[in-house]
Amino acid sequence: MKTASEEAPQSAEQPGGTEDRSAEIHEAGQASSKKTRRRGNRENGTGPTADAEGESQKSSRMAWYIVKVQTNREDSACEALKRRIKVAGLDRYFGQIIVPVERITEVKGGKKRVVRRKLYPGYIVVQMELTDDTWFLVRETPGIGDFTGAIGRPTPLLPHEVNRILAKLAEEKAEDAPKLKIGCRVGDRVKINEGHFANFEGEVSAVDEANGRVTVMINIFGRSTPVELEYWQVEPAA
Structure with a gap:
């Protein structure tokens, strides 16, 4: 007849198995902790690639x-x-x-x-x-x-x-x-309000927006004469 000790199943652990299993659990825990920290850094915007990942999303x-x-x-x-x-x-x-x-x-x-x-x-x-x-x-x-x-x-x-x-x-x-911002366009009737030709009226024949100048055709001695002026020297004719 077999004794109770003989009928009991043998342990599957081999010599040194307990130490190996503990090491595996320890390594898995460290890896999980690192992964959690990386995920937390990304979510908090503190990780090294947080900005790049945000842009890609x-x-x-x-x-x-x-x-x-x-x-x-x-x-x-x-x-x-x-x-x-x-x-x-x-x-x-x-x-x-x-x-x-x-x-x-x-x-x-x-x-x-x-x-x-x-x-x-x-x-x-x-x-x-x-x-x-x-x-x-x-x-x-x-x-x-x-x-x-x-x-x-x-x-x-x-x-x-x-x-x-x-x-x-x-x-x-x-x-x-x-x-x-030049307040007149080619063809507009304007009045000169400053300079040698103040109070003359004429028609705008050219507008130079880059330099802020306008050319006005005015009547001098019965002849139509072009006069170049600063844009602020003219105003709409009444």
């Missing part, structure tokens, strides 16, 4: 849309939308959000001044992927009205329209010399 289905906003609230509406996007965690569905402007030189009271003029007063331009969530977020932002286009079907900008807006944006960032 941007949606590839974006288009450009013009959005109506309250007049004179273009900048504040733009900032409010950016904040709501971040809070909602929808950054990957949005690109640039801009208020297109250009710099011009105006003359008031005989003095020149550079001002920034909005290209589309009452509108901002948004690069985004249109989904139910993004559409609702934009529509519900304070100061924002609706997308341009058919009701319920926003119309994206055409490529040449986008290029024009981005070109203006590039000019603004490059801080090129501001464009002169």
